[in-house]
Structures are given as C-alpha cells and as structure tokens.
Amino acid sequence: MISEPELVGGPEEGPRPELLDADEGPTLGERVRALARLPWVWAVGGAVVASALWAGGLYAFRDQGPDQRGYRISAETCDRVPLSAISGKLGERDRATDAFDRSDDPAFRRTECHMGLKSSGARTAGRVTTYAAELLVEEHLKTDPGPELGARLTSGRYGLDDPVVSPVAGLGDRAFLVRAPEHGYVEADVRLVVQDGGVVLTLSVTGNVDLNSDSPDPVDPKELNPDYTGVPKLMESDMRELMAVLKK
Known part of the structure; x- marks a missing residue:
C-alpha cells in the first residue's frame, strides 16, 4: 500500500x-x-x-476602445451648443434655421449641427455677407483617430482643397486651425479641429457673399473673401466652452 x-x-x-x-x-x-x-x-x-x-x-x-473623456453626446447636443464669442461678432444664433443630423454605429457615432447666425448688415466689398456655424462631433468608439487625423486635415476631408493648417495650443490632445487658401473664394470658411481622446470636434464658421445683391462696380475676386478678422480666437473661446458643456 x-x-x-x-x-x-x-x-x-x-x-x-x-x-x-x-x-x-x-x-x-x-x-x-x-x-x-x-x-x-x-x-x-x-x-x-x-x-x-x-x-x-x-x-x-x-x-x-479609446477614452471618450466624459463627453455626453445625444440628440439634444445641438440645442446645447454655446456660441457666445462668435455670435457677439457675427450675429446671434438663428435657431429657426438650425438643422441636425446623427448617425449611430457600435464603432463610430457622428453628430452634425448646422446653425445660422443673424448677421447684422455685414458686407464684403459692398455685397451682403451672411455667416453660419457648424459643429461636427465624431465619436471613435473602437479605434484611435489620432494616426489618421493629420492626413484628413490636408486631404480635403474637411471640405477645403489645399487648406492652410496651423496647430493650436491648449485644446484637447491636439488642435488645428484649417483655413481656405487666399485665392478668390466668395464662400469660404474657417475650421477648428480638436482631438480629445477618441472624440474629434470640428467647429466651423462659413461666410457667404451674395453676388446678386446691390453692389458697386465689379472688384477683384480676392476682395470678395468674407472677413474673418479675429474669428479664430473667438472660435477657440467657444470651443473651450463647448467642450465643458458637452461633459456635463
């Protein structure tokens, strides 16, 4: 045994x-x-x-997946967008012209907010000029958007051919100002793109010059670019406020 x-x-x-x-x-x-x-x-x-x-x-x-940094994005997001700085210069928000679109996928969510501004008599070379703002929120739920963000900025993905891209400090993980090149646009925009973890926020301001409005003699097309003087700094201020609001 x-x-x-x-x-x-x-x-x-x-x-x-x-x-x-x-x-x-x-x-x-x-x-x-x-x-x-x-x-x-x-x-x-x-x-x-x-x-x-x-x-x-x-x-x-x-x-x-990537850290979503506490953002709370929903169908009510567009109603919550503050434009305190931009509206002070370009006109109060015209909510009657607002438009909203949202797509929802397990790996990626996209929210678009189109917001009109009640422009107060703005003119460009004598032509009536109106402005609008747009917010795009992209929630990358499975993969990090960082590696491809640089390519997207310069590839026309944001609606501009041959854009001028400049880094902006102090917003999210990284941020960029994207502007149209200076060659005769009568409709152009300025975009502020911020990556914060898995979330990419794009705030845009678009100016539209009405060529059919009463105007003086024809001018050089380069003079028909909408006036964005001081607007990028106002967008940075509104983006900081927006990021805080969307995390509440």
Missing part, C-alpha cells in the same frame, strides 16, 4: 498534518487549514490570481 506523501513546511510554519488511519485521521476542513499554513500554497495561488487579474485588465483595455 502506498501512503500519502508528507507535506513539509518551514521551521516556523506551525505543526504539519500527521498521517493517520482513516478512522482516526483529521477531517477535510482540518486538512485544508493545514495546507493553508504552507507558503508554497499561497505562492501558487497568488500567481494564479495575479495572472487572472492581468489578463482580465488587458482584455478590458482592448475591449473598451
């Missing part, structure tokens, strides 16, 4: 269980408590638990 091997512990680890006949031996609970006093049991158990926790944490990291 082959008996069970003795479990050997260290010199200070308490009494080891004795091997007794079945009729006189310790109960199952006593055997478990005896094993628990042995250091190698804790070492093996700790390694198993640590391995399980690490694997679980890695799985969770891979599964959750």
Whole structure:
C-alpha cells in the first residue's frame, strides 16, 4: 500500500498534518487549514490570481476602445451648443434655421449641427455677407483617430482643397486651425479641429457673399473673401466652452 506523501513546511510554519488511519485521521476542513499554513500554497495561488487579474485588465483595455473623456453626446447636443464669442461678432444664433443630423454605429457615432447666425448688415466689398456655424462631433468608439487625423486635415476631408493648417495650443490632445487658401473664394470658411481622446470636434464658421445683391462696380475676386478678422480666437473661446458643456 502506498501512503500519502508528507507535506513539509518551514521551521516556523506551525505543526504539519500527521498521517493517520482513516478512522482516526483529521477531517477535510482540518486538512485544508493545514495546507493553508504552507507558503508554497499561497505562492501558487497568488500567481494564479495575479495572472487572472492581468489578463482580465488587458482584455478590458482592448475591449473598451479609446477614452471618450466624459463627453455626453445625444440628440439634444445641438440645442446645447454655446456660441457666445462668435455670435457677439457675427450675429446671434438663428435657431429657426438650425438643422441636425446623427448617425449611430457600435464603432463610430457622428453628430452634425448646422446653425445660422443673424448677421447684422455685414458686407464684403459692398455685397451682403451672411455667416453660419457648424459643429461636427465624431465619436471613435473602437479605434484611435489620432494616426489618421493629420492626413484628413490636408486631404480635403474637411471640405477645403489645399487648406492652410496651423496647430493650436491648449485644446484637447491636439488642435488645428484649417483655413481656405487666399485665392478668390466668395464662400469660404474657417475650421477648428480638436482631438480629445477618441472624440474629434470640428467647429466651423462659413461666410457667404451674395453676388446678386446691390453692389458697386465689379472688384477683384480676392476682395470678395468674407472677413474673418479675429474669428479664430473667438472660435477657440467657444470651443473651450463647448467642450465643458458637452461633459456635463
């Protein structure tokens, strides 16, 4: 008959269980408590638990996608957009002209807000000029938008051919001002693009010059570019306010 091997512990680890006949031996609970006093049991158990926790944490990291930074984007987002700085210069928001669009996918959500401004007599070379604002929120839920953002800025993805792109400090992870080139646009815009974790926010201001309005003699087309003097700084201010509002 082959008996069970003795479990050997260290010199200070308490009494080891004795091997007794079945009729006189310790109960199952006593055997478990005896094993628990042995250091190698804790070492093996700790390694198993640590391995399980690490694997679980890695799985969770891979599964959750990029950090959404606490943004709360919904069907009411467009109503919540503040344009405090922009409207002070270009005209109050004209909510009657607002338009909203939203697409929802497990990997990507897109929200568009088109907002008219009640321009107050703005003119460009004597022609009536109106302005509008737009907000685009792109929520990347599975992949990081960072690697492709630079290419999107210069590829015409944001509606401009050969745009002028300038970095802007102090907004999100990184931010860029995207402007039309200076060559005779009668409808042009300025865009502020911000990446904050997995969320990309684009705030745009568009000026439209009405060529059919009463005007003086014809002018050089370059003089028909809408006036954006000071507008980029106003957009930065509104973007900071907007990012705070959308996280509440």
